[in-house]
Amino acid sequence: MDFDLTNEQEMIRREVRKFAEKEIAPLALELDEKEEFSPELTRKMGEIGLFGMFVSEQYEGQGMDYLSYIIAVEEIARVDGSQAATIAAGNSLGIGPLYYFGTEAQKKRYLPKLCRGEALWGFGLTEPTAGSDAGGSKTTAVKDGNDWVINGSKIFITNAATEMTLGVTVQAITGKRPNGKPEYTCFIVESGTPGFKAVPMHQKMMWRSSNTAELYFDDVRVPQENVLGNQGDGFHQMLKTLDGGRLSIGAMGLGGAQGAYELALKYAKKREQFGQPISKFQAIAFKLADCAMEIECGRNLLYKACWLRNEKRPFEKEAAMAKLYCSELMGRVANHAVQIHGGYGLMKEYNVERFYRDQKLLDIGEGTSEVQRLVISRYIGC
Amino acid sequence: MEILVCVKRVPDTSENEISVAGDGKDIQRDDLVYSVNEWDNYAVEEAIQIVDRAGGNVTVVTVGGDDSEEILRREMAMGANNGILLKDDAFEGSDGKGIATILKAVAQKSKYDLILTGAQADAGAAQVGGMLAAMMDLPYASLVNKIEIIDDKKLKIGREIEGGNQEMNEINLPCVLSIQTGINEPRYVGIRGIRKVASVEIPTYGAGDLGLAASAVGVAGAKVKKIDYFVPVLGDGAEMLEGSNEEIIAKLIELLKAKGGLK
Ligand SMILES: Cc1cc2nc3c(=O)[nH]c(=O)nc-3n(C[C@H](O)[C@H](O)[C@H](O)COP(=O)(O)OP(=O)(O)OC[C@H]3O[C@@H](n4cnc5c(N)ncnc54)[C@H](O)[C@@H]3O)c2cc1C
Ligand SMILES: Cc1cc2nc3c(=O)[nH]c(=O)nc-3n(C[C@H](O)[C@H](O)[C@H](O)COP(=O)(O)OP(=O)(O)OC[C@H]3O[C@@H](n4cnc5c(N)ncnc54)[C@H](O)[C@@H]3O)c2cc1C
Numbered sequence: 001m002d003f004d005l006t007n008e009q010e011m012i013r014r015e016v017r018k019f020a021e022k023e024i025a026p027l028a029l030e031l032d033e034k035e036e037f038s039p040e041l042t043r044k045m046g047e048i049g050l051f052g053m054f055v056s057e058q059y060e061g062q063g064m065d066y067l068s069y070i071i072a073v074e075e076i077a078r079v080d081g082s083q084a085a086t087i088a089a090g091n092s093l094g095i096g097p098l099y100y101f102g103t104e105a106q107k108k109r110y111l112p113k114l115c116r117g118e119a120l121w122g123f124g125l126t127e128p129t130a131g132s133d134a135g136g137s138k139t140t141a142v143k144d145g146n147d148w149v150i151n152g153s154k155i156f157i158t159n160a161a162t163e164m165t166l167g168v169t170v171q172a173i174t175g176k177r178p179n180g181k182p183e184y185t186c187f188i189v190e191s192g193t194p195g196f197k198a199v200p201m202h203q204k205m206m207w208r209s210s211n212t213a214e215l216y217f218d219d220v221r222v223p224q225e226n227v228l229g230n231q232g233d234g235f236h237q238m239l240k241t242l243d244g245g246r247l248s249i250g251a252m253g254l255g256g257a258q259g260a261y262e263l264a265l266k267y268a269k270k271r272e273q274f275g276q277p278i279s280k281f282q283a284i285a286f287k288l289a290d291c292a293m294e295i296e297c298g299r300n301l302l303y304k305a306c307w308l309r310n311e312k313r314p315f316e317k318e319a320a321m322a323k324l325y326c327s328e329l330m331g332r333v334a335n336h337a338v339q340i341h342g343g344y345g346l347m348k349e350y351n352v353e354r355f356y357r358d359q360k361l362l363d364i365g366e367g368t369s370e371v372q373r374l375v376i377s378r379y380i381g382c
Numbered sequence: 383m384e385i386l387v388c389v390k391r392v393p394d395t396s397e398n399e400i401s402v403a404g405d406g407k408d409i410q411r412d413d414l415v416y417s418v419n420e421w422d423n424y425a426v427e428e429a430i431q432i433v434d435r436a437g438g439n440v441t442v443v444t445v446g447g448d449d450s451e452e453i454l455r456r457e458m459a460m461g462a463n464n465g466i467l468l469k470d471d472a473f474e475g476s477d478g479k480g481i482a483t484i485l486k487a488v489a490q491k492s493k494y495d496l497i498l499t500g501a502q503a504d505a506g507a508a509q510v511g512g513m514l515a516a517m518m519d520l521p522y523a524s525l526v527n528k529i530e531i532i533d534d535k536k537l538k539i540g541r542e543i544e545g546g547n548q549e550m551n552e553i554n555l556p557c558v559l560s561i562q563t564g565i566n567e568p569r570y571v572g573i574r575g576i577r578k579v580a581s582v583e584i585p586t587y588g589a590g591d592l593g594l595a596a597s598a599v600g601v602a603g604a605k606v607k608k609i610d611y612f613v614p615v616l617g618d619g620a621e622m623l624e625g626s627n628e629e630i631i632a633k634l635i636e637l638l639k640a641k642g643g644l645k
Contacts, residue, residue, distance in 0.1 A: 006580070007452075007455070007580045007581070008576055008577060008580035010452075011452070011455065011456065011459065011571070011576045011580065012573060012576055014417070014456075015456070015459075015570065015571040015572075015576065018417075018570070019570050021396070047570075047572065048570045048571070048572045048573060049572040049573030049574050050573065053573060062573040062574050062577060063577060064573060064577060068573075072573070344626070349626070349627070
């Protein structure tokens with residue numbers, strides 16, 4: 001067994017941390033308050049190579065292993081959940097499906113721009129009637145000559161309505177399988193295609209400077225070459241994408257927990273009550289000890305799942321476990337962090353308040369905690 | 383232009399709270415996060431920019447242990463072409479003169495047109511650049527905050543002087559310059575840069591390779607020795623304001639008013 005990170009992975013952690021502290025930390029509070037997505041910051045994240053980390057250099061990706069990517073997400077999340085969302089969704093949901101399932105022409109057309117961080121891409125799966133239950137989706141695509149005509153809508157789609165958004169991958173029903181179940185196919189729809197509208201969603205509790213959109217498809221006509229991979233592969237593509245995406249949500253939980261824990265530890269050492277630092281009170285010290293221990297557990301679980309994926313071994317069960325554990329881990333840690341800050345923890349200025357809010361999405365996005373438990377229970381034979 | 387930049391691995395003051403160790407001879411070094419000395423990073427960025435304009439190579443060199451390799455690699459990921467690690471038990475405990483002696487030996491192994499150091503490092507002594515120049519009998523300028531290339535014989539350099547004033551000089555090449563922070567905006571290290579250098583072999587030289595006598599460097603050669611480290615006692619005139627930013631600001635305004643600094 002070898003728990004050492006490689007030289008590369010260590011450097012990525014250090015350098016991404018430095019970038020996050022210098023470029024993201026000073027803006028996080030203000031962007032959150034204004035509920036503002038920042039294209040400048042997104043481009044800066046692109047310049048240092050945070051997009052396309054696992055994509056080969058042939059498409060202008062960075063050609064790194066999956067764990068390196070996860071460490072980068074973790075380090076951004078340690079400072080700000082919203083920017084981590086832009087990166088995690090941009091890579092796992094935007095770039096991932098194009099890279100893993102796209103045709104050569106599709107990859108050449110979109111990946112270089114996305115990997116340079118000049119453009120973003122959305123992944124539209126969720127619908128108003130289809131959240132946890134993808135089977136409830138209503139969006140359809142009907143073949144018309146060499147074209148497909150898409151009708152329907154999607155909701156909660158990350159990175160889909162920014163000024164940098166180049167397009168979206170959207171899953172639609174394209175017919176019936178022999179077993180009577182719907183056939184799903186994913187389509188590439190470029191921004192600006194007639195009949196396609198992406199509308200930003202506002203008044204979010206968390207990830208306030210990450211872009212979330214509703215998508216409307218009204219007789220949207222795309223050519224056959226916009227089918228992602230093959231007709232009928234949509235369901236499989238979605239499952240594979242979500243398996244990888246779970247690791248990046250896990251990284252957001254782990255990084256957010258780390259960030260909240262560090263803020264709490266620092267505060268507890270400085271804040272004096274009853275004549276001593278509150279870190280000396282057992283009630284506080286034990287909370288911090290629990291945080292440190294659980295973060296260590298979360299990191300080991302998440303990194304092991306990444307290792308399995310890198311080794312091309314089955315990792316789906318571990319990915320669900322890591323997503324679930326790290327999300328809930330950040331919930332416990334952010335809660336302790338606010339508590340340790342006392343009244344100040346409730347004030348925006350102290351940042352732990354933002355971590356506390358941002359965490360909640362992690363229990364819901366890319367498969368709710370209930371769905372993760374469902375997945376794990378199936379793997380263990382329940 | 384062939385440029386040698388001398389760099390050092392130091393505790394990162396933005397990541398650590400520094401305290402004095404129990405024996406008073408050093409700072410508490412357990413669990414410290416280290417990075418490249420801030421001034422040196424500006425020097426490397428400047429060197430990369432010069433090479434971008436005028437061609438050539440940037441070589442980064444450090445005197446240190448195995449751990450110091452990470453900062454060489456980092457500066458190479460940023461854009462330096464080569465790294466050299468100078469490592470020997472005999473180098474340990476060197477004073478400024480000892481470090482300059484070691485650096486001179488490596489600088490003379492190749493031909494460099496320009497040698498850059500940071501203006502100072504963690505010890506704050508700011509002596510290595512000047513000593514290295516003197517030992518090599520090269521022209522030297524300290525606290526340089528601007529470099530323009532005139533031709534392959536001369537540079538025009540700016541120096542920060544007392545009271546925020548600026549002075550401009552011409553200096554002949556080859557020369558040694560110590561670089562002030564703010565001379566440029568050091569770039570971030572990108573993922574691709576990291577990937578390029580992660581497994582590059584970095585040559586390591588010891589005292590023997592450099593033709594140095596062990597007695598001339600390290601503790602044996604040191605003529606300056608640290609004898610005590612302490613935090614000065616808080617004088618009567620000093621007061622630490624505590625509380626939230628708002629509270630601190632309110633107290634500060636009150637104090638300034640009370641002492642007549644604000645009307
Ligand atoms: C900020 C944000 C960004 C998002 N980004 C994207 C994106 O980029 N692309 C995309 O396609 N989607 C995205 N989503 C959508 C997200 O994946 C869904 O919100 C999520 O899958 C849950 O679906 P739902 O909201 O419809 O909740 P529902 O599925 O209606 O769930 C409601 C509750 O019922 C529970 N539940 C449902 N089924 C079961 C069951 N069988 N057993 C037990 N409990 C169950 C759930 O766990 C949950 O507690 C995003 C969402 C948000 C909030
Ligand atoms: C919205 C809001 C409204 C408020 N309204 C009022 C008001 O109307 N009037 C008023 O006077 N105050 C008010 N307060 C202040 C509130 O009562 C204090 O925030 C509260 O008493 C906690 O004090 P603190 O914030 O200084 O936290 P601290 O006392 O610094 O506590 C920080 C952490 O240390 C822990 N801790 C402290 N001492 C010990 C110990 N001995 N052992 C174990 N753990 C310890 C605490 O439990 C907490 O987790 C308000 C606060 C807020 C946020």
